[in-house]
Each structure stands twice: as structure tokens, then as C-alpha cells.
Amino acid sequence: MRRTNPITLLLAAILAFGFVIFVLSPSTSSASPVSAGSASSSQQRREDDAAENPLSPPTKPFFKSQPVRQDGQQAPPPVVQYDLNKLSSTSQSAANSERILILTPLARFVPEYWDNVVKLTYPHELISIGFIIPKNKEGNAALAALEDAIAKTQSGPIDQRFASISILRQDFEPPLQSQDEKERHKMENQKARRESMSRARNSLLFTTLGPATDWVLWLDGDIVETPPTLIQDLTAHDYPVLVPNCYQRYYNSEKKKMDVRPYDYNSWIDSSTAQSMAAEMGPDEILLEGYAEMPTYRTLMAYLADTTNPNPKRAIELDGVGGTALMVKAEVHRDGAMFPAFPFYHLVETEGFAKMAKRLGYTVHGLPDYFVYHQNE
């Protein structure tokens, strides 16, 4: 449909020609010896696993030993069996070597985002990362900066290297060229923006989720600070869908010091007001949260935080979630939960995803006192 236009095809071809294939040649692992203990067990796992694959797939499902043929080459497996029963997504994720897929839609490259991901203490050899980047000028700049950052990490200390990283370029135009924050948040722009974001998230998810993925961590490219134990902390709750509270650091000019304030208002408990509004809506209208023009009287997790005496383990049940940071068991996605790019119960994107997960029989939870921080532009 969208690709049959020959001009579009030609433009895409010209654009594609401009991309440089980026393939790193990391030093051999023997050149960077690590010491004994857990580090060497990590290296052992890499050798048993990653090092065995000259070409690592997006989520590294191919870790079975292959027989050696008569000519000394390893044989290709024409048939690969995956027993989805053997997958586990549990509260003991790291101990069980559960595989995490971090998915990030990236419009601009924020160095603090990458620094924070590199500092995550979950074993990096169990982490695959997928990015999707729009095909516009800002996307090209983001790609170049991301490649530089990845190159440093993946050729650095072995224990910091990630299992695999995939970068997708979007095959459709984002509706808004501007990434200016005010422009982006205008209510009339939100529906088109969030439907486009849904398509990007789905392309990324459908393309990178593999048979060995246990958990998917959605992490926006402008999340600049999380606890380094983010993955362990979120998986420890063993919930199908779990969202931390997304705040922002800023300079409070009244108090004359740095302070925090809520940022993401998409995690909420539904209200009868919002449900009545939805009942009156046409099939293509959507409810949006955080806009004065549309008071929903939902209970927002953003306002349930106890910033003075936080209990980071306190969990509450939710009806809608934001996607700035969001931990999902892979089975929830495999059952079909995705990000609707059309009004689904008058909800789109991550809020529609929460509704869909609930329709599939899963619960949705949030952590009001567990904070991740959004960049302050």
C-alpha cells in the first residue's frame, strides 16, 4: 500500500544508499582477559553462547551446539525447535539467566540515556537491545550519535558488552517533524503522534521479539536516570505488566534548590467520569490524560508518590500505563498484547496496551514510589 508509490520507493532507495553499514570488529576475547569468579562464569557463558554465533540474532535464541561436519565446518540447523514451556519469567530473573530485551524508540540521542543503560547491573550478556529510529534528519543525527556510543561500549570491557543490539529504521514518516517539547505535547498533535508511536513500537516489538526472550523492558530514549538495579527490581515483583513512576528533576526557583516533579501522567486508575466520557465518544475519538481541557478525574499514579518517605516496593493495580519505562513478561506480548495505533476502548499506545493486556486476562501494576527520571529539556 504505502510502499507502492514509485517516488517514495526512489526516495527511500536514495536515502538508504546514504546509510553506511556499521559493523564493528571487536577485539578477540582472549585479548581482554578478565579475572576469576563470577566474571569468568560470565565469560564462560559468552563463550558457550555469543562467541559460538558469528552472527548474533536480535534476541540470541540460537545457543545450541551444532555438530561438526566432515569438512570441519559446523553444520547449519535446517530445523530449530523452541519449547516455549522452557521459558521462564520469574522473580529470580538473574539467577535463572532470564533474557531481557530492552526496546527503545529513539528520536534524539541523549548521552545520559546510554550511560544509564550501561550502568545497569543485570548481567549484560543476558540483555539484547533494539532501537527504532525515524527516517528524518533528526533520526540520522540520532543514529550517528548512537553508533558512536555503542561502538565504545561494545569494544570496551567484556562484562559491559551487551548480547546483541539491533537498530531499525522506520519505514513511515513521523507525523510531526518537530521534537520541540511544547509542540509535541499540544493536545491536537497528541493523537497523530501517539498513533505513529504505536506503529513504531509494534514494528520494533514484532521484529525483535525472539523465541528465547523472557522479559521486555520498554525504555524511552529520554530516560536519563534509573536505579542501576532497575531490571532486578522490576522483575522481582513477578507481575505481567509493571510500570515505575516517571519523574523529572528541575531547579525549584522558590525553594532555590534542585527538586523533583511528576512527568508521565499516563499511569492511572480509571474513573467513572472517564468511562462516561468514553461512552459518549465517537469510534475514532480518544481520551487523553494530563490535559486541562479534558478533565478525566482518573487517579494518577504521578500524584500517589510519597517523595519524603518512599517505599519503592509498594505496588498498586492500574488501568492505564505510560511507556517511558515499562516491564512486560514476553508471554503477554506473545499472547497478542501490542500498542493499538487505532482507538481501542478510546485509548491508544501504552494506555491501549494496558487495556489489551487486561482483556487478555493479565493484571497491570505500578510502583508509585519507585522512580525513573525523564530528561529536563
Add this chain to the structure above:
Amino acid sequence: MRRTNPITLLLAAILAFGFVIFVLSPSTSSASPVSAGSASSSQQRREDDAAENPLSPPTKPFFKSQPVRQDGQQAPPPVVQYDLNKLSSTSQSAANSERILILTPLARFVPEYWDNVVKLTYPHELISIGFIIPKNKEGNAALAALEDAIAKTQSGPIDQRFASISILRQDFEPPLQSQDEKERHKMENQKARRESMSRARNSLLFTTLGPATDWVLWLDGDIVETPPTLIQDLTAHDYPVLVPNCYQRYYNSEKKKMDVRPYDYNSWIDSSTAQSMAAEMGPDEILLEGYAEMPTYRTLMAYLADTTNPNPKRAIELDGVGGTALMVKAEVHRDGAMFPAFPFYHLVETEGFAKMAKRLGYTVHGLPDYFVYHQNE
């Protein structure tokens, strides 16, 4: 959620232990030389592509050459870039080397299904196949028989071998143990059966769709006869979603000869009656087609066939589709179209998929005079 029960985990572990890892060691390609012309270009592509990968991923996206390191080994790519703009799903699929992913939910193994797939004339090196098999006794038998059939094909003539084959075992119980046709078609069993089938289709789709997949052909395991040019014929129309007419051969005792009759009633044009019925329904009720208890007065493609003077290229626009054979552009799935396991506009599974594709802005078509044949049990 479903996996946290320790007894379930234990049972799954015991069951899993019983499975034998099935890895084939095909003869080297040099041992089976093929003649010149298109066959050698096919072999060239296999060597450039499949042979380069000791471990072929479900949909073989990893066909870039890797640099050779100082130690003589090929370097692993820590970063892989995929430009979704470079994908094409066009009417010239074979000429453009477009990659097809055949997806089959398999409850029982029907030898004629596999024979028919092997006879497809689309270049086999561009075809990957994914199966999902229930974890019950019948599933175990189906798996064993499928493995035997695959082993013969993948160690046979090179041009018949498929690019890669993945087999998934379902991680949930099918609601009905019986695959007896009458039991399966009872109306009260249909909702549970089709919601379970939706989960199976989604698991298969989310897990096997790769960044290089151009088209997805859904093909049920009891489709025993199609034209050998099925893939070329369906892609030639260049529609986002296209369904042929699923018929069945039987012995007509009145005419005393073999005859054909409609089999799949899920491809239809909507009616105002059906829409009124849906408007009266509760949120968890679904419309089903082909049951006398629930007359929908939809226009069924099954009855639009001209069996005496068929025009196999005649296409009509549809609102619902069946999944016995169904060609979908990969971008439709990547945008988020899946098989709802919950009532979606009072539709589930393939009919819900058609509605979702339309909500995403795609058209849905059918070919009333292009026939595929379902097994006659």
C-alpha cells in the same frame, strides 16, 4: 501469572525433559552438485546466505558478510542495522527475492499438507516456515511425524530445501483435547477454541517474524491441495491482506462422482443484520459465521465462487477473513495487526484480524474463484 505455579513448572520441566533435541546434519552442499542456470544461481544465493550462517535464525535476516578477525575467525556483529525501507512486498515478489514466512499452527500432521508445501514453486531458499504445536499427546505425535517429513526434505535435493524451519511448542493447554471435527465445530466450543487459536497464532507470529520478512503466508495444517504457484499468484495482486476460497473435495453420492463444496465460511462481506446483532451484544459476546442458530445474512465468499467458469484473478473486497490460507504483507503485522484472543468488535481470531487490519487503514480482499482445498476427514 500462568507460569508461577510450581506444579505447572515441574510438570513442564518433566515434559520438556522428554523432548529430544532434533538437529539435522545435512550433507555438505558440495556433495550434492546441481546443474547450471537458475539452479546454480539458487545455489549461489544459498552459499552467500544460508551457508554463511552456521545457525540460521527463524527468518534468516543475517546475511551480511562479516569481517575476518586477526585470528582468522569471522567477527560477531554486536550491532545489526535493518532498514525497514529496504523491504519490499510487491507484485514481483519472486523477481525481487522477497522473503516469505509460512506460518502453520499444527494440531495433527497430515502428509498431504507437507507434500503440497514441498511442491510450491516459489524459490524455496526464500521461504522460512514456522510451526506451533500444542503440548498434548496429539501434539507429540504430530511433532514426531513432522520431524520425519522435514528430515527427508531438508536432506534431499538442494532446490527443495527451505531456508529455515522453526518449531515452537505451545506454553498453554488447548481448551479442547479432541480434534474430532464434529466436536471441534460445536458452537459452544468455538469461542474458547478460537481464542486459544488466536494465542497460538500470535505466539508464532511475534516469535518468528524477523526484520527481513516481506510476506507472511498463513497456511493451516489441514490444507492438502493448492496450486503450486500459490505464493506467486497471491503476491501478484499486491494486496495487504488476501484470502483464497477454501473448498473441500468429497464424493457426491447423488452424482456418483467426486465433487467440491465450500469449507471455510469465515471470509465475508458484512451485513446490517450482523452489525445490529453486534450492537445488541455484551462486551464478551462474539459473532460466529456458519451456524444456523445465528443467521448473520453476511455475504459469504464461499458462495460467490463460480465453479463452472472460474476466473481465479477476480478479487472482491471483504470485511472478515478465514485463516486456512491467508497472505499478509509483513508491514500489516508490524503495524500491530494480530489475532485478537478477546472479542474485538465482537469478532475473534482471523475475523478480528481483518477488522484490526482495516482499523489500521489497510484493505482486505478475497479471491472467490481461486481455490485451496481442506482435508476431508
